[in-house]
Amino acid sequence: ARLSIGVIVGSARKGSINQKLAEALMKLGGPEVDFKQLKIEDLPLFNQDLEEPVPAPVERFRKEIRASDGLLFITPEYNRSTTPLLLNAISWGSRPYAQSSFAGKPGAIAGTSGGIIRTAAAQAHLRDILGVVGVHLTIQPEAYVHWTDELVAEDGSIPSEQQRELLKRKVDSVVAWVGQVSGSAAKKAA
Numbered sequence: 001a002r003l004s005i006g007v008i009v010g011s012a013r014k015g016s017i018n019q020k021l022a023e024a025l026m027k028l029g030g031p032e033v034d035f036k037q038l039k040i041e042d043l044p045l046f047n048q049d050l051e052e053p054v055p056a057p058v059e060r061f062r063k064e065i066r067a068s069d070g071l072l073f074i075t076p077e078y079n080r081s082t083t084p085l086l087l088n089a090i091s092w093g094s095r096p097y098a099q100s101s102f103a104g105k106p107g108a109i110a111g112t113s114g115g116i117i118r119t120a121a122a123q124a125h126l127r128d129i130l131g132v133v134g135v136h137l138t139i140q141p142e143a144y145v146h147w148t149d150e151l152v153a154e155d156g157s158i159p160s161e162q163q164r165e166l167l168k169r170k171v172d173s174v175v176a177w178v179g180q181v182s183g184s185a186a187k188k189a190a
């Protein structure tokens with residue numbers, strides 16, 4: 001069966017460079033993987049008072065996480081950390097207490113900015129948080145992507161062969177990791 005990897009992007013703005021990066025990464029996947037972007041911008045702002053009854057978009061999001069074999073997080077950098085949009089989604093997915101939808105999911109992180117450290121600080125924070133909610137991350141090769149408007153073409157392709165190869169290695173590593181973890185889970189179940 002094809003692997004399903006949910007892609008979660010920490011920016012919902014029109015023209016988001018992280019959205020463009022996400023689309024380019026999804027295109028680099030081979031026939032063994034289905035990437036599906038998970039919508040997070042309709043999740044309400046997290047508040048414990050809203051947890052019961054579960055808001056419909058939250059229920060959908062949790063189901064999509066559970067149905068994914070793995071997850072790929074694409075984060076912008078805000079003030080050397082990740083974004084409130086992404087943190088909000090993680091808060092919802094991590095609840096109820098001890099029932100995190102993320103538990104045991106293999107995953108990876110990438111991100112882009114025009115800034116000098118190219119989301120390295122944002123990704124470091126995000127790694128800590130995702131570890132806490134139960135995502136099993138593969139880190140290498142790291143993908144701190146320096147954004148330029150030439151990086152991704154209109155159609156989502158990556159014109160530079162060097163950049164394309166680097167990003168393809170990232171995609172291949174997350175696909176291999178998700179395949180490895182979900183393969184051993186399937187073996188245990190059998």
Ligand code: FNR
Binds near residue numbers: 013015076077081115
């Ligand atoms: C930023 N930006 C930014 N960039 C960076 O490299 N390091 C940082 O710490 C920050 N901090 C920051 C804070 C806030 C509140 C905003 C709005 C922006 C710039 C950021 O990388 C840029 O706006 C990107 O375009 C955001 O990603 P998307 O939305 O284009 O995907």
